[in-house]
Amino acid sequence: MSRIGKKAVAIPTGVTVTLDGQTVTVKGPKGQLAWTVAEEIEVRQENGELTLVKRSDTTRAQAMWGLSRTLLSNMVTGVTTGFERTLELVGVGYRAAMKGQALSMQLGFSHDVDVPPPAGISFAVPKQTEIKISGIDKQQVGETAARIRRLRPPEPYKGKGVRYAGEQVRRKEGKKK
Structure with missing residues (x-):
């Protein structure tokens, strides 16, 4: 079982992350990306990092936890370096x-x-x-x-x-x- 979801996503300087319900918008020097996180996952932004927490212990929640973390990390990388x-x-x-x-x-x-x-x-x-x-x-x-x-x-x-x-x-x- 993967533990990718446990790692926090660091937000570099020059990147702004906006949380609007389940929608996460990442804006950086190269552009802006938005994505809606699955209902089983809660995204929190604290001291320059994004952390993801499972709301339940189902198999789907476990799968979405790691997937969501990777997609958010890719969004941050995309708007900074591409x-x-x-x-x-x-x-x-x-x-x-x-x-x-x-x-x-x-x-x-x-x-x-x-x-x-x-x-x-x-x-x-x-x-x-x-x-x-x-x-x-x-x-x-x-x-x-x-x-x-x-x-x-x-x-x-x-x-x-x-x-x-x-x-x-x-x-x-x-x-x-």
Whole structure:
């Protein structure tokens, strides 16, 4: 059984946390995030820390306790430093470029694939084969990266496709003569 919920979430300077019933709003230098905590959890703000307390001893309350603490910690991290995911394009002719705010990729199809950025997400292309996705909401950054990867996932025979930076693609042996 995890004890993540016991740890307090430290609030750094420059970040303001507002509690309105079950809704927690975190405002920092990079932006503002809000989230509604489950009814089983009570959030308290005291001496520069957020502490979470279970209102009951049910299994759901235990699960929501750790989840809520992690989500609040991610919100504080997001508004202070932000989150970033890096994707790599592997394959002959696979490349990415910025087209205004949108991301334009050549992924071996007969057409270019254009991806507009969702609200709160920004793309950067430092190299033709590298895409950086950044934002303050960890879930949204991960979801956007997964959607782009889903356009052309890495295949096991040649390893071509869109992959996360540092991802190991399990390779298969081709057919033999």
